Amino acid sequence: MSLELDVRVPERDVEAALTVADGETLAVLGPNGAGKSTLLAVMAGLVRPRHGRVVLDGRELTVAGVGRSVHVPPHDRRTALLGQEPLLFPHLSALDNVAFGARSAGAARRESRERAQGWLDRLGVGELSGRRPGQLSGGQSQRVAVARALAADPRVLLLDEPMAALDVDVAPAMRQLLRGVLADRTVVLVTHDVLDALLLADRVVVLEAGRVVEEGPATEVLSRPRSPFAARLAGLNLVEGTWTGEEVRSDWGSAVRGLASGPVPQPGDRVVATFRPHAVAVYRAPVTGSPRNSFAVTVTGLEPLGDLVRVRAVAGGQGGQGLAADVTVQSVAALELAAGQQVTFSVKATEVAVYPL
C-alpha cells in the first residue's frame, strides 16, 4: 500500500477517500469544480484538511481533526506536482530547471546536471537543454516540466490535467510519452479526458461534488459507468432507476427494457441502463412495437460529430433526463430536426445494458 488519503475539506465541500497502490496510476475524473485539484493540493500539502489523514508508505504526511495534528511541509513530502502549465523557472535554462530538484536535495551541480540531461533525453528534448523557457514551445515546455518532476525522484507524482493546455496536435505524442515514463510509478492523474484515463491509468476514481461516486479499473468504469459523469465521458446514455424484474422504472417515469448482465439484479434494486447514442433512432411520430424502448423527448441541440450529427434532447420535461442520439446528416434533413422540437427516441432492448448500481 503506497498512498492512502481520507480527508474532509468542508471549505471546498470535499469529503473523499482513496488509495493508490505502489506503482499504480490512478486517474481522478470528474467535472470542473468537483474537487479534483483540492485532493491533489491536500496530497501535496498545500491545503490542510479540516479532518482526516494522508499516509505515504506508512509515513503520516497529514493528520487533522483527530486530537493530534501532523503536517509535513510540501518540500518534505516527496510529492512532485505538475499542473496544466509547465511553470518552468524563467530565469533558469531547461537543464537547470530539471536539475533543480537534485540541487535542492544537496547533490553537486555537475552530477545534477548530468542526471538532468539524462531525463531531458528520455523525454525527447535533450537537444533543448541550453534554452531558456521563453524559447520553448508549449509542448516542449511541458516535456521539460515532466522531466523536472521525475528528476526530483518523487514517491508520488501528482499530475493536474497535464495535457489540458497543449495543442491538440501535440497532446497525443505527450500522452504516449507519459505512458512510457509513468509505467511503474505511483501517480495520481487528474483529468477529464477519457483517453488519459484509458491509456495512462490502471484505475479510475470518479469525483462528483467532492464525493467519490465510482471507482474501479479504467476499462470497467468506462464500459459500465454508474455515474452520469462517467457515462458522459464514455459517450453513453445513462438512465438510473429501479429494477422491476422486467424493466427499469426510471426516476422520470419511463420504463426502459434491456438486458441485465453481471450480477443479476433483484426486483427493487437500484440499477442503471446504458446505451450508445449510435443505437438510438429518431422519429417524428410515437413508435410502437414490443422490443423497442421509446421516449418522447424535446430536442435541445444539434452538434456535428464526424460524419454524423449528435442530437441532444431531454426526456421527462424541463430539467429531466438528458439523452443523445447520433444520426446521419440526411436524417436530420429529412426529419427537419431543430432545437425545441418534440420527437421520439427509440432504442432496441437488446442494445440496452442493465446492471446494478
Place this chain on the structure above:
Amino acid sequence: MRLPRWVFVPAAVGAAFVLLPLVAIVARVDWASFGDLITSESSRAAFVLSLQTSAASTVLCVLAGVPMAAVLARTEFRGQGVVRSLVLLPLVLPPVVGGLALLYTFGRRGLLGESLDALGVQVAFSTVAVVMAQTFVALPFLVISIEGALRTAGERYEVVAASLGARPTTVFRRITLPLVLPGLLSGAVLAFARALGEFGATITFAGSLQGVTRTLPLEIYLQRETDPDAAVALALVLVVVAVLVIGLARQSRSAL
C-alpha cells in the same frame, strides 16, 4: 483610443512646468568656472559623502526592505493593512518630521538614545545619522517596488519549487529573489536617488558638518547664500545624476 484634443493643452503646460526650471538651471550655469566650482574642496567633500552615504543606505534598504516586502506580500496576519500603511508612512511624511522623529528615537535624549549613550554610542549628528535619515525616507520606495514585483510574480513558481523538494530558504534564494530581481534593481535605484536628494531629515537629525554630515543637497542650500554660482553648478551635478538614475531604472525595468 483617441484622446480628445484639449487634453494635450494641460498636458503640455504640465510638461513645461517640469522641464522649464531644468532649462533655467542649465542657462544659469557659469560654464567658465564650472570645473573649479564643482571641484572645490567643500564640493568634493559633499559629493563624496553623498555618494558614500546614499550607497550605504541603499544597501541597508535592500537588506531590510526585501524581507519586509516578502512578509507583506507572502504572509497574512491581523493588522497587515495597518502595518503596510505605517511602513509606507515616510513616503508622505515631511522629511523634517522624519528627522525630528529620528532625533527623539536615537538622539541623546531619545527613546533608545539614552541607552545607546550609556553604551558610549552617539548616532545623532554623525555620518551614521545621515545614513539613517536617508534609509528612513528611502526604504518605502524599495518595499513598494519589491512587494509589487512579488505580487506580480505570484506564488506559483515557489509552490512548484517546494514540491520539487526545495526548502523555504532554497526557494527564497533560487526562485523568489531571481524572479523579483528587476523590481529589486529598479527599487534600489529609486531608493538611491531618494537618499541622494535627502535634505530635511538629514539636516534635522544629522546637522550640517562639512565632510561628516553635509551632503550635496545641504551644501547646495548653504552655498546658495554665499556663492550662488557654486550652488547652481552643484545643482546641475545632482540633475545629471538624477537623469542617469532614471535611465538606469528604465533599463532595469525593460530588462524584465
